[in-house]
Amino acid sequence: MSTRANRYTATVVAREQLTPHLVRVVLGGDGLAGLVSTGIPDEWVGLVVPGQFQSRYYTVRSWQDGLLTLDVMVHDVGLVTEWVARDCVGDEVVVTEPKGAFAMSDDARWLVLVGDLTALPAIARISEWHLARPGDRTIAVHAEVPDDLSAYLPAEVREHTTWLTPPAPGRSDLAEVVRGLELPAGDGYFWMGGESAQMRAIRTHLMRERGLPGAAYHVMGYWRSVVRRQPRAVDPGPIWRAGKAAGKSDEQIWAEYDAARDA
Numbered sequence: 001m002s003t004r005a006n007r008y009t010a011t012v013v014a015r016e017q018l019t020p021h022l023v024r025v026v027l028g029g030d031g032l033a034g035l036v037s038t039g040i041p042d043e044w045v046g047l048v049v050p051g052q053f054q055s056r057y058y059t060v061r062s063w064q065d066g067l068l069t070l071d072v073m074v075h076d077v078g079l080v081t082e083w084v085a086r087d088c089v090g091d092e093v094v095v096t097e098p099k100g101a102f103a104m105s106d107d108a109r110w111l112v113l114v115g116d117l118t119a120l121p122a123i124a125r126i127s128e129w130h131l132a133r134p135g136d137r138t139i140a141v142h143a144e145v146p147d148d149l150s151a152y153l154p155a156e157v158r159e160h161t162t163w164l165t166p167p168a169p170g171r172s173d174l175a176e177v178v179r180g181l182e183l184p185a186g187d188g189y190f191w192m193g194g195e196s197a198q199m200r201a202i203r204t205h206l207m208r209e210r211g212l213p214g215a216a217y218h219v220m221g222y223w224r225s226v227v228r229r230q231p232r233a234v235d236p237g238p239i240w241r242a243g244k245a246a247g248k249s250d251e252q253i254w255a256e257y258d259a260a261r262d263a
């Protein structure tokens with residue numbers, strides 16, 4: 001079986017600077033025909049920008065009427081950062097098949113979402129998914145972002161959102177924030193995305209100190225705080241599927257994903 005993801009060629013049809021650190025890119029064109037959403041609310045695609053061969057992963061903010069919207073964080077340096085900082089309308093890019101990992105059980109009564117700016121598009125989509133589902137479930141969001149993005153989340157979720165400021169550019173305190181959180185009682189689901197070292201610490205904390213079962217949380221490294229060396233772009237999809245097929249716990253699977261990126 002080939003593990004190579006399907007690839008789609010797309011054209012940038014719009015670019016909008018939402019805030020100083022967040023740029024919306026809308027992709028369109030016939031090349032996207034055949035792209036199918038997984039329906040999983042944290043789904044992402046790999047994006048290859050012109051002149052590059054390495055991909056970077058971006059959440060599908062929306063896929064509607066043949067238009068694929070990605071919200072891209074602008075940081076100090078980076079392949080996609082430098083590309084998106086200029087007028088990229090008309091550029092041709094490549095995206096891979098969407099994949100997702102969010103898996104909240106129907107029994108879960110609460111949902112807690114934590115992330116930095118790279119995870120905010122996923123938090124917004126998961127929030128929309130939560131609001132569209134019938135049932136009596138609570139939601140709480142903790143977002144560590146450098147800009148005022150209070151209007152980015154649906155109004156009903158904003159009142160349950162705590163906004164945090166990153167300690168410094170390219171740094172995150174989310175592991176410390178999560179250690180201090182009081183999670184609701186009963187069955188629930190904890191989802192988190194952000195800097196990889198913080199995510200590793202939180203997986204260990206949730207498992208060992210809180211005793212959360214693996215099915216009750218999903219914590220994923222979205223980027224890595226290193227000055228020179230970048231983690232390899234590793235597609236989490238095959239690792240996730242192979243791990244699940246082998247009966248591994250989420251904790252084991254994401255540890256393997258981290259190891260593959262660091263290799």
Ligand SMILES: Cc1cc2nc3c(=O)[nH]c(=O)nc-3n(C[C@H](O)[C@H](O)[C@H](O)COP(=O)(O)OP(=O)(O)OC[C@H]3O[C@@H](n4cnc5c(N)ncnc54)[C@H](O)[C@@H]3O)c2cc1C
Nearest residue numbers: 057058059072073078079080081118121170222223224226
């Ligand atoms: C499943 C998944 C979904 C994602 N969804 C999104 C999304 O919707 N929007 C989004 O913006 N990002 C998202 N990311 C994160 C994004 O893939 C990374 O931030 C990516 O490294 C950015 O690429 P780049 O080419 O701009 O920078 P790179 O060339 O990868 O990095 C260059 C330098 O910037 C630093 N750096 C990288 N990312 C950050 C950061 N976020 N903050 C501070 N410094 C950083 C690195 O340490 C390095 O020094 C997602 C990641 C995953 C795994």
